[in-house]
Structure formats: structure tokens, C-alpha cells
Amino acid sequence: MLQANNLTKRYEDGKLALDALNLEIKDGEIFFLLGANGAGKTTTINLFLNFIEPTEGKVLINNIDVTKEPLEAKKHVAYVSENVMLYGDFTAKQNIHFFSELAGLGKLNNEDYYSILRRVGLQDNAFNIKVKTFSKGMRQKVGLAIAIIKNSSNILLDEPTSGLDPKAAAELTAELKELRAKGKAILMCTHDIFRAKELANRVGIMKDGRLIIILNRDEFLKEDLEKLYLSYMNEN
Amino acid sequence: MLLTIIKKEILEGIRGYKFTLIFISCIILLGFSCWVMYSNYQKNVFDYKLKALNKDELIFRKAPSVLSLYVKGTQEMMERSFIYKKGDYEPTELSIGFKLDFFSQLFPSLDLLYIVKVILSFLALIIGFDLICGEKRNGTLRLMLSNSVSRKDIILGKIIGNYALLITPFLISFLLYFIIINLVPGVKFSFEEIIRVLFVLLSSAIYLLVFFLMGVAISSLSKTQRGSIITCFIVWIFFIFIQPSFATIIAKETQTMPYIRKIEEQKQLAQIEIEKNNNLSKDALWDNIYDKKISLTLGFRNKLNSYINFITKINMFFPTGAYVICTTNMAQYGLYDEMKLRTDLFQTIRSIVKNKANNSENNIITNYSIEDSLSNSVWAILVLIFYAIGLVLLIYMVFIKYDVR
Ligand SMILES: Nc1ncnc2c1ncn2[C@@H]1O[C@H](COP(=O)(O)OP(=O)(O)OP(=O)(O)O)[C@@H](O)[C@H]1O
Ligand SMILES: [Mg+2]
Numbered sequence: 001m002l003q004a005n006n007l008t009k010r011y012e013d014g015k016l017a018l019d020a021l022n023l024e025i026k027d028g029e030i031f032f033l034l035g036a037n038g039a040g041k042t043t044t045i046n047l048f049l050n051f052i053e054p055t056e057g058k059v060l061i062n063n064i065d066v067t068k069e070p071l072e073a074k075k076h077v078a079y080v081s082e083n084v085m086l087y088g089d090f091t092a093k094q095n096i097h098f099f100s101e102l103a104g105l106g107k108l109n110n111e112d113y114y115s116i117l118r119r120v121g122l123q124d125n126a127f128n129i130k131v132k133t134f135s136k137g138m139r140q141k142v143g144l145a146i147a148i149i150k151n152s153s154n155i156l157l158d159e160p161t162s163g164l165d166p167k168a169a170a171e172l173t174a175e176l177k178e179l180r181a182k183g184k185a186i187l188m189c190t191h192d193i194f195r196a197k198e199l200a201n202r203v204g205i206m207k208d209g210r211l212i213i214i215l216n217r218d219e220f221l222k223e224d225l226e227k228l229y230l231s232y233m234n235e236n
Numbered sequence: 237m238l239l240t241i242i243k244k245e246i247l248e249g250i251r252g253y254k255f256t257l258i259f260i261s262c263i264i265l266l267g268f269s270c271w272v273m274y275s276n277y278q279k280n281v282f283d284y285k286l287k288a289l290n291k292d293e294l295i296f297r298k299a300p301s302v303l304s305l306y307v308k309g310t311q312e313m314m315e316r317s318f319i320y321k322k323g324d325y326e327p328t329e330l331s332i333g334f335k336l337d338f339f340s341q342l343f344p345s346l347d348l349l350y351i352v353k354v355i356l357s358f359l360a361l362i363i364g365f366d367l368i369c370g371e372k373r374n375g376t377l378r379l380m381l382s383n384s385v386s387r388k389d390i391i392l393g394k395i396i397g398n399y400a401l402l403i404t405p406f407l408i409s410f411l412l413y414f415i416i417i418n419l420v421p422g423v424k425f426s427f428e429e430i431i432r433v434l435f436v437l438l439s440s441a442i443y444l445l446v447f448f449l450m451g452v453a454i455s456s457l458s459k460t461q462r463g464s465i466i467t468c469f470i471v472w473i474f475f476i477f478i479q480p481s482f483a484t485i486i487a488k489e490t491q492t493m494p495y496i497r498k499i500e501e502q503k504q505l506a507q508i509e510i511e512k513n514n515n516l517s518k519d520a521l522w523d524n525i526y527d528k529k530i531s532l533t534l535g536f537r538n539k540l541n542s543y544i545n546f547i548t549k550i551n552m553f554f555p556t557g558a559y560v561i562c563t564t565n566m567a568q569y570g571l572y573d574e575m576k577l578r579t580d581l582f583q584t585i586r587s588i589v590k591n592k593a594n595n596s597e598n599n600i601i602t603n604y605s606i607e608d609s610l611s612n613s614v615w616a617i618l619v620l621i622f623y624a625i626g627l628v629l630l631i632y633m634v635f636i637k638y639d640v641r
Contacts, residue, residue, distance in 0.1 A: 049382050051640050071384045079382035085375025087244075089251040101240040102383045146379070 001027055002048065002077075002154050002185050006057035009043050009209075017043040019209040020057065027153065030176060030186040032196040034229060035206030041189035042082075043209075045158050048187070049079060061154055075104070078150040082159040084143025088132030092117060092142050095131055096149060103150040113149075120145045121171040136163040144172065148179070155179060157188045161195060173199055193226050205232050237385050241393025242400075249363075249401040258359050258402060262409035265355060269346045270413040273305045274420065276345070280304070280315055281422070292322040294588070296581055301568060301603075302425055305417060306348040306436055309569025314577050320585055325529050327585060348410075349563050352440045353556060354476055356406065357447040361468040363402050364451020366461045367394050368635065373461060377640050391635045395628070399448055403441055410437065428606055435566040435613070442620045443559040447472075449627035456634040475556050483550040483557065491546055494539040503529045526589065530582075537578060544571050558620050562613035568603050572612050576604060 002025040009018040018040045025031040033041050046052045047059050050070040059066040064073040086095045096113050117127055120141045131139065140160060147155055161169045176199060180186060190196065196203050203215045203225065212232055220228060249255050280300035296318040304311050320327040344350055368391075371377045380390060414433075417423055425433065451468055458464035487493070506528045516524065548571060551557025564570035580602060604612070 046641060049378075051378065051381065071386060074382060075384040077382070079379070081375070081378060083375065085379065087248055087376060088374075089248055094247070098240070098244050099379065099383070102237070102380060102385055104237075104384060143379075150383075 001025065001060075001062055002031075002156075002187055003060040003063075004044070004047070004057065005060070007044070007047060007054055007059060008056035009040075009047060009052065010055045017209050018047070021211050023204065023211065025154075025185045025187055027185050028180055028183045029201045030180050030188060030199055032200040032203045033187065033189045033206055033211075034191065034193065034196060034203060035189075036191075036233065038208075039206040040209040041206060042158055045079070045156050045187070045189060048077065048156055049074070076152050077154045077156060078103075078147035078152045080140075080143045080147045080155070080157045080160045082162055083136065084139045086131045086134075086139055086142060089130060091128045091130055092122060092134070092138075093127050095142060096146055099146045100149050103152075105149065105151075108149075116145045116149050117142070120148065120175060121168060137165055137168050140164055140172075141168065144175065148175070153183070154185045155187070157186070157190075159190050159192075160188070161190065161192055169195070193229060197221070197225050205229060207233065238389045238393050238396075241385070241390055242397040245394055245397025246400060249398055254359075254363055255401050255405070258356075258363070259405040259409075261355065261359060262405045263412075265346070265351045266348070266406075266409040266413050269348055269351055270305065270417055272346050273308075273348075274417065274423075276308075277302070277304055277423075280311075283317070284315075290321075294320045294322075294327075296320065296327065296584070298577060302423055302429055303432055303436075303567040304347075304569065305423070306433060307563050307567035307569050308345045308347040308349065309564035309567060310571060310574040311569050313574050314569065318581055320588075325526055326533065327581070348436070348440070349560065352406075352443060353559060356440075356444055357476065357556075358472050360402055360444045360447035361451040361454075361472055362465075363398055364448045364453075365455050365464045365468045367398060367452050368455040368638070369458050369461055369464055370455070372638075372640060381640055387636055387638070388632065391632060395449070395452060395631070398452075399445060402444060402448055406440075406444070407437075431606060432566050432568070432609070435610075436563045439559060439562045439566070439613075439617055439620065442617070442624060443555060446555045446620055446623045446627065447475075449624060449631065453627050453631050453634070456631055456638060475554065479554050480551065480556060483547055483554075486550060487543065487547045491543055492539075493543060494536050496536065499532055499536040503532050506532065530586065533582070537575075537582075541575050544575070552616050552619055555620060555623055558616040558623075562616035562620070565604075565609050565613040565616075568609060570609075570612065573604060576602075 002023070004021045004023040007018060007021040007023075008016075010016050021040075021044065023031070033044065035041050043052070047054055048061065048066060050059075050066050050073070053067060061073040062076045064076070066073040086092075087098070090098065093110065093113050096117065097108075100108055100113075114124075114127055118124065122138060122141045122145070126134070126138060131142065134142070140163065144160065147157075161172060164172065173195060176186060176188075180201075188200075197220070200220075201217055203220055204211050205213050205215070205228075212235075215225075215228070277300055284297055284299055286295075298315050300311075300315055304315075317330040318327040319330065366373075368377075371380075371394075377390075381387070418425065450471055454467045454471065455464050458467060507525050510521065510524050510528060513521075548557075548561060552561055561570065565572060
């Protein structure tokens with residue numbers, strides 16, 4: 001479960017990037033955070049990962065206060081960034097091996113790594129190739145594999161579909177559905193309204209650091225989400 | 237967790253260009269150094285064995301030690317031939333032995349000390365310069381920190397892993413050539429000399445650690461890799477080239493540097509003055525002149541020694557100076573060893589003159605014991621360790637607050 005209580009972030013330069021965000025994402029739920037560039041989506045994720053400290057309010061992962069016990073909290077969260085970066089001189093397998101050790105997973109063998117890499121749709125012949133030769137989409141897949149193998153109860157994704165080809169994006173969608181079925185709480189920050197319609201349990205629309213509305217699935221399916229989104233964006 | 241990160245740093249580093257660069261540099265430079273220093277040593281051994289040409293000449297010369305294979309230090313000043321002719325007041329020195337070797341004077345000697353001090357220190361900075369800002373730029377720092385891993389483990393893992401990558405090629409090359417040089421007939425390290433070599437090696441390792449940590453500190457303080465490498469270069473130039481001359485300049489400005497020329501003049505004048513006094517017997521006259529000259533020489537040496545002490549003390553506060561001081565002392569080619577040699581020589585010749593003894597024992601020079609060498613080096617080693625600890629703390633404090641975005 002992911003929670004933000006009155007979460008506020010004002011950067012050192014005075015910019016109010018996040019204004020009193022209240023959010024709760026339950027287990028088995030995919031929450032889409034939509035918003036224009038600069039709305040505060042990445043700021044929210046950075047706060048969940050304790051990369052930055054909140055100016056006010058709290059972030060909780062499985063009821064653990066991230067600011068107070070970051071190491072404990074981060075055991076329960078996996079993260080896929082907008083542009084997954086890996087160790088270029090390592091192969092896909094070596095990368096996932098390192099990050100799974102870092103995640104504190106016990107002994108895993110090569111087959112464990114290969115099956116996860118296969119599951120996210122990476123070609124077999126790419127498993128033992130240095131990652132620096134990978135395309136963005138391939139790196140994104142390895143990044144997702146790293147998040148999946150951690151098997152944490154919460155997942156944060158920051159525009160994971162950007163740069164993916166349609167097939168890869170569809171595979172990602174399928175994968176997220178499967179993860180939801182396993183009871184994970186998933187926060188997905190994106191501009192991708194199409195995928196939100198397909199996948200989201202709830203959608204939050206964010207503007208200038210404020211979460212202006214949260215829509216349930218039936219609410220945004222009744223009306224066209226794209227129209228709703230644009231109307232909120234154009235307001236004031 | 238720490239072990240995981242160390243392992244990753246090593247595996248990653250071994251695949252990178254830096255490790256290859258260091259390995260090749262160490263193999264080539266240490267090998268070449270060994271060869272050059274060995275031929276130098278051979279020449280000195282040959283010189284040392286030469287006997288006096290003339291019956292009333294006494295030759296004093298320090299025996300070359302195998303430690304000169306690694307550290308040159310004050311060797312050229314110490315292994316001169318001091319020739320004392322009966323009836324002279326003082327010995328004359330032949331500054332370059334019996335064999336003329338002008339050309340090598342033009343170049344710095346490629347001893348281990350020089351290679352570590354100048355070249356490997358730069359490579360150590362290069363290993364460190366993008367450890368942190370590089371990983372941030374690469375974006376992997378974020379992914380790493382999204383796990384339950386403390387920043388302390390990350391930074392310690394990076395430091396330990398990469399230091400291992402730096403020091404292993406150095407130690408392997410060193411050991412390789414140490415074995416080879418021991419197979420050469422005529423080269424024999426005593427137990428004590430091996431201990432001394434180990435100390436030289438240890439202080440080299442700490443010295444390189446200090447420069448590596450400087451690189452890491454710069455890396456954690458720089459915004460970009462380019463800024464980091466430029467800063468590293470400036471730091472290197474400062475510590476290797478500017479700071480040592482700086483110490484000399486400070487000494488020149490604040491202390492009175494004794495001039496040998498002036499002393500020689502004073503000695504001449506004193507001699508003329510005494511010789512005017514012709515109611516003395518020939519022997520008494522000689523004794524008088526001798527005593528006067530010796531007291532002037534002694535005064536000069538004392539001033540020079542305190543001048544050298546002053547420069548040594550300033551240099552000791554900087555890594556390069558501290559490193560040079562402790563390695564040269566441990567190899568018995570330090571400034572203190574040189575001072576001791578002069579004092580010993582002086583005493584011996586005086587006792588020969590005073591006792592009218594005619595003992596032509598070639599080697600009167602006693603070296604500092606290992607305890608003495610250690611006590612001459614201990615502050616310098618502590619300074620290096622102090623730098624290393626200080627830098628680790630600095631890096632730690634910066635990295636704990638480091639902005640990973
Ligand atoms: N370190 C920082 N210092 C000051 N302001 C910042 C900093 N990081 C982000 N901001 C500002 O905070 C606001 C929110 O940024 P954020 O990156 O969270 O947006 P986003 O919703 O992720 O945008 P995008 O869709 O472009 O990724 C922006 O106006 C941005 O300029
Ligand atoms: Mg963003």
C-alpha cells in the first residue's frame with residue numbers, strides 16, 4: 001500500500017512542485033497519475049523513494065514512514081524509471097543478477113534470471129550481450145525485469161512506456177495486469193491516456209503540483225477520459 | 237550488501253579501460269624502472285670497488301644498497317667518493333663517482349618513488365574522478381538507491397572495490413619484478429632490507445589511496461564529469477609540482493640559507509689570518525688552521541641541517557612531501573641519512589687527523605637502524621593516514637546528502 005498524506009514539496013529555489021497531495025493506493029490496484037510536463041509526477045516518485053525530503057507531510061509504504069525508515073520502506077517497493085539506465089559493460093543477465101543481490105534476494109540461478117527476462121519479452125539471444133548495445137526499449141524491459149524479480153508489494157513506474165514499440169507496450173500492459181492480479185499496489189505516472197483507459201483502476205489528474213481530481217474506473221469510462229483530462233487542463 | 241557492491245565495482249572496473257590502463261602502466265613502468273635502476277646500481281657497485289690510486293689517499297664511500305633499486309633519494313649526494321689526501325684539511329668530493337654519466341643527470345631518475353609519486357598518483361585520481369558523478373550521470377545510482385541499501389554501503393563499496401582495482405596491478409607488477417631482480421646474481425636483500433621495502437610499499441599504497449580518495453571527493457563535489465576531470469588535473473599539478481617548490485620558497489623567504497661559497501671564503505680568510513702569525517711551529521699552525529676550518533664547516537653544517545629540517549617539516553604536511561620523506565627514510569636515502577653520513581665522515585676524518593692514524597678502512601659509514609628510520613618516518617606516515625581518514629569522512633558527508641536526481 002502506498003500513501004501520501006498532505007505531501008508537499010517546495011524546492012530550494014522556491015518552486016512549489018507538489019502541493020498537499022493526499023493519495024492512497026491499495027494492494028491489487030493500479031493508479032494512474034496523469035499530468036502535463038512539470039506537473040509534479042516525478043517529484044512524487046522521488047518522494048516515495050526518499051531521493052528528496054518532503055517539505056511537509058508524510059509518505060508511507062506499507063505503513064512505514066519513508067522519511068524515518070527509508071531502508072525498511074524501500075524493501076517493499078520496486079521502481080522503473082522513465083529511461084532505465086543500466087551498467088553498459090554488464091550483460092542483461094549480469095545487471096539483473098547485481099540488482100537482485102542488491103534487493104536482498106537469496107541465491108538465484110541463471111534460469112531464474114532467464115525466465116524473468118523472457119517474461120518481459122527480451123529475446124533469448126540478448127541475455128548475454130552487453131547492455132550498452134541495447135535499444136531503449138530493450139533496456140526498459142530489463143528495468144521491468146529488475147522490478148519484477150524483486151517481488152515487492154508496491155511498484156512505482158515513471159513513464160515506463162515512453163519509447164516502447166506497440167508490441168512491447170502491450171506486453172508491459174499484460175505484465176502489469178498480472179502483477180495487479182498478484183495483489184501489488186502500482187503507481188504509474190504517465191501522459192498515456194490510452195493505457196490509463198485500458199488498465200487503470202483509478203486515475204488522478206495533476207496540475208501544477210496539485211491533484212485536482214481522482215476518477216474511478218466507471219467515472220472515466222462513462223465519459224471520454226481524454227476530454228475530461230483536457231477540460232481539467234484548460235480550467236483556470 | 238557491502239560485499240555485493242564491492243564485487244560489482246570490481247567486475248565493472250575490470251571490464252573498463254581504466255583498469256587496462258593501470259595494469260599496462262604498472263607492468264611497463266615498474267619493469268623499465270627496475271631495469272634502469274639495476275644498471276645504475278651495477279655502476280655504483282663497480283665504482284665502490286675501485287681502490288685509491290695513491291698510497292696517501294683515503295677513499296670514503298658508502299656502499300650502494302639494494303634499496304637504491306627502488307628509491308634514489310639522496311643517493312647521488314651520499315654515494316660520492318670522498319677522497320682525503322694526507323696533509324689536506326678536508327676531503328674533496330667527486331660528485332659523480334669515477335664513471336662519468338652526464339646524460340642521466342638531465343632526466344629524472346625513474347625510481348619507484350618517482351613513478352608512484354608522479355604517474356600513478358595521476359592514475360589514482362583518474363580512477364576516482366567519475367566514481368560518483370559518473371554513476372549519477374549513468375542513472376544507475378537512482379536504481380541502486382531505490383533498493384534497501386544504505387548510502388554508506390554504496391560509498392564504502394565503491395571506495396574499497398576501486399581501490400582494489402588500483403592497488404592490485406601495482407602490487408602484482410611490483411612482486412613480479414621483485415622476484416625477477418632477486419634472481420639476478422649479485423642482488424641480495426637481507427631480511428631487514430625486505431622489511432624496509434615493505435614499508436616503502438606500504439607508504440606507496442597509502443599515498444595512492446590518498447590521491448584516489450581525492451579523486452572520489454572531487455567526483456562527489458562536481459556537477460559534471462568534465463568539471464571533475466579538470467579539477468583533478470589542477471589538484472594533481474598543485475600537489476606534485478607546485479606545493480614542493482612552495483615549501484622551498486617559504487624556507488628561502490623566512491630562513492637564512494647558508495651559502496657554501498661564503499663559508500669557503502671565510503675559511504680561506506681564516507687560513508691567511510692564522511698563517512700571518514708566524515711564531516707558531518709548522519705542526520701547531522696546521523692544527524690551528526684545521527681547528528678553525530672544522531669549526532666553520534661544522535657551523536655551516538648545523539645551519540644547513542636546521543634549514544633542511546625546516547623544509548622537511550613544511551613538506552611533511554602535504555601528501556607528496558610526506559610520501560617522499562617516509563620512503564626515502566625507509567630506504568636509507570633520506571635527508572637525515574645524508575646528514576648522518578656527513579657527520580660520520582667528518583668524525584672519522586677528524587679522528588684520523590687527530591690520532592695521526594693511518595687506517596684506510598674504506599667504509600666508515602654506519603646506517604640508521606630500522607628503528608631510527610621508522611622514527612624518522614612515522615610522522616609522515618601518520619600524516620598520510622590522517623589525509624586518508626579525513627578524505628573518507630569528507631566523501632561520506634558529501635555523499636550522504638548527495639542529490640541523486
Ligand atoms: N531540483 C529541482 N529544483 C527546482 N525545481 C524543480 C526541481 N526538480 C523539478 N522541479 C520543478 O518541479 C516541477 C515538477 O517537476 P516534475 O519533474 O515532478 O514534473 P513531471 O510531472 O515529472 O514532468 P514530466 O512529465 O515532464 O516528467 C517542475 O516545474 C520542475 O521544473
Ligand atoms: Mg517526470
